[in-house]
Amino acid sequence: MGTWTWFHRFGSPPWVYGFAARWAPWFGVAAVLCMLIALYGGLVLAPPDYQQKDAFRIVYIHAPVASMSMAVYATMAIAAAVGLIWRMKVAHAAAAACAPIGAWFTVATLATGMLWGKPMWGAYWVWDPRLTSELVLLFLYFGYMGLRAGIEDPQKADKASAVLAIVGAVNIPIIKYSVNWWNSLHQPATRLIGEADMDWSMVWPLLLMLAAFFLYFAWILLIRLRAELLRRERNASWIREVVA
Amino acid sequence: MSEFFAMSGYGRYVWPAFGIGFGIVVLMYVMAVSSLAAAKQEAKRRLEMNP
Amino acid sequence: MKTGPLEAARLVMVRDLRLAFRKPSQLLQPLMFFMIVATLFPLTLTPELSRLRDAAPGVLWVGALLSSLLALEFLFRDDAQDGTLEQFALSGQSLTWMLFAKTCVHWLLTGLPLALSAPLAAVGLGVPAEAMWSVVAALALGGFALSLIGAISAGLTLGARRGGVLLSLLTLPLAVPILVFGADATQRAITGGEFAPPMYLLGAIAVLGVTLAPLAAAAAVRIGLE
Numbered sequence: 001m002g003t004w005t006w007f008h009r010f011g012s013p014p015w016v017y018g019f020a021a022r023w024a025p026w027f028g029v030a031a032v033l034c035m036l037i038a039l040y041g042g043l044v045l046a047p048p049d050y051q052q053k054d055a056f057r058i059v060y061i062h063a064p065v066a067s068m069s070m071a072v073y074a075t076m077a078i079a080a081a082v083g084l085i086w087r088m089k090v091a092h093a094a095a096a097a098c099a100p101i102g103a104w105f106t107v108a109t110l111a112t113g114m115l116w117g118k119p120m121w122g123a124y125w126v127w128d129p130r131l132t133s134e135l136v137l138l139f140l141y142f143g144y145m146g147l148r149a150g151i152e153d154p155q156k157a158d159k160a161s162a163v164l165a166i167v168g169a170v171n172i173p174i175i176k177y178s179v180n181w182w183n184s185l186h187q188p189a190t191r192l193i194g195e196a197d198m199d200w201s202m203v204w205p206l207l208l209m210l211a212a213f214f215l216y217f218a219w220i221l222l223i224r225l226r227a228e229l230l231r232r233e234r235n236a237s238w239i240r241e242v243v244a
Numbered sequence: 245m246s247e248f249f250a251m252s253g254y255g256r257y258v259w260p261a262f263g264i265g266f267g268i269v270v271l272m273y274v275m276a277v278s279s280l281a282a283a284k285q286e287a288k289r290r291l292e293m294n295p
Numbered sequence: 296m297k298t299g300p301l302e303a304a305r306l307v308m309v310r311d312l313r314l315a316f317r318k319p320s321q322l323l324q325p326l327m328f329f330m331i332v333a334t335l336f337p338l339t340l341t342p343e344l345s346r347l348r349d350a351a352p353g354v355l356w357v358g359a360l361l362s363s364l365l366a367l368e369f370l371f372r373d374d375a376q377d378g379t380l381e382q383f384a385l386s387g388q389s390l391t392w393m394l395f396a397k398t399c400v401h402w403l404l405t406g407l408p409l410a411l412s413a414p415l416a417a418v419g420l421g422v423p424a425e426a427m428w429s430v431v432a433a434l435a436l437g438g439f440a441l442s443l444i445g446a447i448s449a450g451l452t453l454g455a456r457r458g459g460v461l462l463s464l465l466t467l468p469l470a471v472p473i474l475v476f477g478a479d480a481t482q483r484a485i486t487g488g489e490f491a492p493p494m495y496l497l498g499a500i501a502v503l504g505v506t507l508a509p510l511a512a513a514a515a516v517r518i519g520l521e
Binding site: 223 | 287288
């Protein structure tokens, strides 16, 4: 029974609004702290890579935002599926809140990847499979947000975009596979991160930064979720209590 | 210190990457907070119009 | 007499084919568009056949994708506007099967003719004659997969304003794997490489599309009709 009351609570907009208001600051504090420590570890403590010298340090921003660009899509698709299956308004609101966050993470991934590519490959853009998949992912986010914006009825927009998010989630592995296939035909695999031999002093700032970005995502998501809930529940009585 | 900022010659790539990355981090926070503030403002306005 | 889902699907197919042949000009337009796009490349790139041959897979597939997007707008739009889709949804028959039938007809009327007429464009792009059957086969199979993916986005954009651009925005990223494998198959057909591997992958996508896309399209259409 315990888990079900927990689940039902997450279906209640006022409860989730209160939960988000209470927890967002903690996530924020934790995220900023982890980011600062990881930045110090990555920029100062970690020794330079023997091949890429200090250019490898871009990994401490590129890899976390790249992971988040995927993780946010997964979160969005799961939230969309929950919203569709259990008709949960809060889940639809969460999916809507995820989209712009994921799109910005994807933009950050592309920008930092380009800045890393210039010293490593000699060009800002080469058709590397990972960067290409990120570009397609950005287009998927654009499509999702475009569909949401294009349908006036908010409930229809929720459901239609949920179907699209699920279709996209099924498609993403196929897209990644096809892009790898395409790339293997045209050029040898490129090495972006020193995957092979990273010293622990290089690894821990990366892991900490990754954790920091998950916390950051939770923080921003909770803030955006509150805004979404306020807009969606504009006629509900609980709004009076939280706004006054 | 200047050695640190030079990043063994790669400073012109490393710093913009961190600048853009954390610039977007700050930007997303600002946008989220302002969107919440706008939603609150809107809700308040509606409540005042029909109490 | 009870009508099963297959019988309902057959009836929808017959109806759609009959309706389509009443307006033959609408059938020809995507084909003409494809031909014009294929003509623009020699005019903008180079008239040298040896260089056009390198670009041929891209030209054929991007052209095919764009013209199938054009035709996609009409897949559900007319039937949604005159209430036919609503009748389908209320008929008690499986909407999934009926939409699958509609999608098959759409492919028969746009994807297949496009694949069959592709050799005309391919000749102009310097594709050797012995590669033609492979070019047609790849475009036909890929076109089927495109129609299936397109049915989902056509269903999703039913409730949207400015559906046309949005339809392309939704479909293009989802179509990336089809384009990659299809263009690779065409490339291999032209250069005489091993043709089968990308075709298997294209076939796998088509099979996945057959099993999942009609379900998603039916869900999308139901949402649009609500």
